[in-house]
Amino acid sequence: MIVLFSDFGLEGPYVGQVQSRLLQCAPGVPVINLFADLAPYDVQAAACLLPAYSTGFPRGSVFLCVVDPGVGGVRHGVVVKADGRWYVGPNEGLFALLARRAARVECWQLPDPVGVSSSFHGRDVFAPVAALLATGATVDAEVVSVTCLAQPRWPDDVFRVVYIDRYGNAITGVRASKVGVTQSLRVNGRVLRAAGTFSDVAPGEAFWYENSNGLLEFAVNRGRAEDVLGVKVGSDFAIQADDRLVPIPPVS
Amino acid sequence: MIVLFSDFGLEGPYVGQVQSRLLQCAPGVPVINLFADLAPYDVQAAACLLPAYSTGFPRGSVFLCVVDPGVGGVRHGVVVKADGRWYVGPNEGLFALLARRAARVECWQLPDPVGVSSSFHGRDVFAPVAALLATGATVDAEVVSVTCLAQPRWPDDVFRVVYIDRYGNAITGVRASKVGVTQSLRVNGRVLRAAGTFSDVAPGEAFWYENSNGLLEFAVNRGRAEDVLGVKVGSDFAIQADDRLVPIPPVS
Amino acid sequence: MIVLFSDFGLEGPYVGQVQSRLLQCAPGVPVINLFADLAPYDVQAAACLLPAYSTGFPRGSVFLCVVDPGVGGVRHGVVVKADGRWYVGPNEGLFALLARRAARVECWQLPDPVGVSSSFHGRDVFAPVAALLATGATVDAEVVSVTCLAQPRWPDDVFRVVYIDRYGNAITGVRASKVGVTQSLRVNGRVLRAAGTFSDVAPGEAFWYENSNGLLEFAVNRGRAEDVLGVKVGSDFAIQADDRLVPIPPVS
Numbered sequence: 001m002i003v004l005f006s007d008f009g010l011e012g013p014y015v016g017q018v019q020s021r022l023l024q025c026a027p028g029v030p031v032i033n034l035f036a037d038l039a040p041y042d043v044q045a046a047a048c049l050l051p052a053y054s055t056g057f058p059r060g061s062v063f064l065c066v067v068d069p070g071v072g073g074v075r076h077g078v079v080v081k082a083d084g085r086w087y088v089g090p091n092e093g094l095f096a097l098l099a100r101r102a103a104r105v106e107c108w109q110l111p112d113p114v115g116v117s118s119s120f121h122g123r124d125v126f127a128p129v130a131a132l133l134a135t136g137a138t139v140d141a142e143v144v145s146v147t148c149l150a151q152p153r154w155p156d157d158v159f160r161v162v163y164i165d166r167y168g169n170a171i172t173g174v175r176a177s178k179v180g181v182t183q184s185l186r187v188n189g190r191v192l193r194a195a196g197t198f199s200d201v202a203p204g205e206a207f208w209y210e211n212s213n214g215l216l217e218f219a220v221n222r223g224r225a226e227d228v229l230g231v232k233v234g235s236d237f238a239i240q241a242d243d244r245l246v247p248i249p250p251v252s
Numbered sequence: 253m254i255v256l257f258s259d260f261g262l263e264g265p266y267v268g269q270v271q272s273r274l275l276q277c278a279p280g281v282p283v284i285n286l287f288a289d290l291a292p293y294d295v296q297a298a299a300c301l302l303p304a305y306s307t308g309f310p311r312g313s314v315f316l317c318v319v320d321p322g323v324g325g326v327r328h329g330v331v332v333k334a335d336g337r338w339y340v341g342p343n344e345g346l347f348a349l350l351a352r353r354a355a356r357v358e359c360w361q362l363p364d365p366v367g368v369s370s371s372f373h374g375r376d377v378f379a380p381v382a383a384l385l386a387t388g389a390t391v392d393a394e395v396v397s398v399t400c401l402a403q404p405r406w407p408d409d410v411f412r413v414v415y416i417d418r419y420g421n422a423i424t425g426v427r428a429s430k431v432g433v434t435q436s437l438r439v440n441g442r443v444l445r446a447a448g449t450f451s452d453v454a455p456g457e458a459f460w461y462e463n464s465n466g467l468l469e470f471a472v473n474r475g476r477a478e479d480v481l482g483v484k485v486g487s488d489f490a491i492q493a494d495d496r497l498v499p500i501p502p503v504s
Numbered sequence: 505m506i507v508l509f510s511d512f513g514l515e516g517p518y519v520g521q522v523q524s525r526l527l528q529c530a531p532g533v534p535v536i537n538l539f540a541d542l543a544p545y546d547v548q549a550a551a552c553l554l555p556a557y558s559t560g561f562p563r564g565s566v567f568l569c570v571v572d573p574g575v576g577g578v579r580h581g582v583v584v585k586a587d588g589r590w591y592v593g594p595n596e597g598l599f600a601l602l603a604r605r606a607a608r609v610e611c612w613q614l615p616d617p618v619g620v621s622s623s624f625h626g627r628d629v630f631a632p633v634a635a636l637l638a639t640g641a642t643v644d645a646e647v648v649s650v651t652c653l654a655q656p657r658w659p660d661d662v663f664r665v666v667y668i669d670r671y672g673n674a675i676t677g678v679r680a681s682k683v684g685v686t687q688s689l690r691v692n693g694r695v696l697r698a699a700g701t702f703s704d705v706a707p708g709e710a711f712w713y714e715n716s717n718g719l720l721e722f723a724v725n726r727g728r729a730e731d732v733l734g735v736k737v738g739s740d741f742a743i744q745a746d747d748r749l750v751p752i753p754p755v756s
Contacts, residue, residue, distance in 0.1 A: 166261025
């Protein structure tokens with residue numbers, strides 16, 4: 001299957017145009033729209049979500065990944081194969097954390113596109129490549145070292161809010177397994193303790209928990225953590241231990 | 253076909269994750285996303301919409317229904333077969349009005365889930381069951397009496413706004429056939445008369461009508477009833493007859 | 505394939521209900537949701553987008569087009585065949601610019617619908633016709649002259665914003681090829697110059713460019729043109745040459 005992971009927005013024509021291109025190039029291959037509303041241009045936020053939300057998909061799945069502030073500029077397109085899944089998109093950091101965590105990574109660089117739009121490579125460049133990968137056809141790309149993948153100086157876990165869902169839950173760039181369940185977090189001056197799930201706390205109470213994809217998430221039982229905590233995508237936070245604030249790891 | 257009926261939101265990964273699970277468990281079965289933006293946690297609103305919006309689907313359709321404020325808690329999952337269609341979801345009242353109105357209802361209780369997330373039973377519990385039902389496979393569930401379905405003390409028709417659509421039309425929990433077309437409604441201090449459809453009234457005029465699924469709906473020709481009437485999901489209203497206000501039926 | 509082009513909104517049940525009808529009438533035909541969030545009731549804006557966004561689709565594609573302020577009133581439904589693609593929808597001007605630009609146009613009028621809802625012809629009238637067209641079946645419709653298509657007194661290029669996308673880019677009703685790249689535009693008292701794409705200008709800088717479907721679009725590199733320029737759907741603008749403002753073509 002082909003999985004869309006983008007900041008295109010559900011609104012407007014972009015997802016439909018990409019789906020149409022996929023349908024023409026890879027008829028019969030199912031297309032899943034996993035994320036269409038990643039924070040616009042926020043490559044780091046997308047890079048945190050990609051490994052957490054792609055591991056549930058079967059080997060051989062092809063992820064079409066587009067958060068592309070540099071579209072039309074000098075950045076290259078790449079194909080990444082990580083632990084049996086394929087990823088295609090612009091080389092601006094989106095695959096940085098995925099590559100660090102995967103047991104086995106291979107990488108190819110796409111040739112500079114010719115004769116296509118300079119603003120919609122998702123449709124004109126990456127979708128045709130994803131279709132070729134999904135159908136097992138040969139892709140015109142050059143094997144390159146994994147060190148060619150853009151690697152911004154980000155920590156392995158990013159202590160920022162990276163997505164806010166419809167319920168107002170705030171997903172962070174931290175794997176929950178890296179934080180002990182006895183540890184509290186300091187968020188916007190408030191202290192949050194861990195809970196197993198929503199119904200473990202009183203209605204209206206804020207907590208943090210390991211979400212269903214392994215990321216640390218802020219939530220409020222039958223309420224909106226976004227509003228209760230006053231956070232948005234990009235808000236940072238820290239671990240609080242013994243009333244001592246652990247500094248946030250540097251984010252470059 | 254499998255029909256999604258949820259408060260997951262179109263935004264974010266949840267619908268895509270459910271679709272991916274369905275695709276893996278029931279390849280080739282079409283999936284229709286009927287409602288993804290039901291009012292969050294509002295089981296009563298969803299319960300009013302479900303019978304009205306599911307009757308148009310063919311017998312054998314499987315509805316994956318998730319408005320689940322009690323996820324991870326003690327509530328059980330259920331399968332309901334009503335008038336030839338299948339429904340699966342949490343037993344918190346979502347199926348209450350459906351069961352009252354159906355000519356023939358059967359009910360099964362799902363076993364407590366083991367080894368799955370405590371916050372996303374839509375993906376981990378109910379989607380696999382829906383896939384089994386859609387493919388005709390056997391589901392591990394216990395036949396129970398219909399009296400096991402949660403039945404909050406709600407009236408048969410709920411005089412509340414239960415959904416506001418993109419045009420600002422306000423869908424209510426009342427079957428239009430239960431209100432005479434000569435009757436007026438009192439909404440936020442305003443009196444609304446019935447009309448057949450939008451073009452029957454002047455631009456900007458508010459009215460009520462029987463919508464295309466049989467529910468009573470407030471609308472404004474080329475305008476937004478939500479704004480003109482100042483209503484939102486949960487707003488109540490009443491029938492007004494001979495300048496005499498008929499009390500709103502009790503809503504528990 | 506069948507392509508949806510509507511103001512239904514992604515939210516709510518309408519797209520799902522249309523998809524369900526298509527699935528029942530034309531099983532196996534892929535459905536692409538191109539636009540679901542056209543400006544509500546704004547027939548002119550939709551008419552500007554339709555030719556630009558449908559040319560990328562293969563011949564034989566069927567476009568289900570619904571922006572229908574006159575639903576339930578006296579307007580007729582039509583089928584249009586333009587340059588090998590099919591279009592079905594209400595005859596209120598939506599096909600006006602498409603027909604002017606196409607090399608070859610044919611037109612049919614649908615009979616008045618009987619026994620269907622008066623508010624949801626997208627589902628009850630146009631979807632079944634689109635399904636018939638997509639499967640090559642015979643449609644009950646009368647050949648009429650192309651002059652029967654509603655032709656409001658609009659210019660060939662409409663100097664208005666017709667859509668604002670998720671990034672805040674403002675798509676206009678002007679084909680970029682009709683404006684020289686050396687020409688500047690006056691938008692809300694600001695002067696915009698042309699650029700090739702986003703990365704050609706500094707972050708935060710506003711410009712206009714030819715978007716990936718040939719329309720003139722206002723954009724800001726890593727910013728929101730909607731906010732920077734203070735525009736919305738319906739905002740007008742003009743070409744500025746030698747400090748002399750070229751009048752906006754009349755829009756009826």
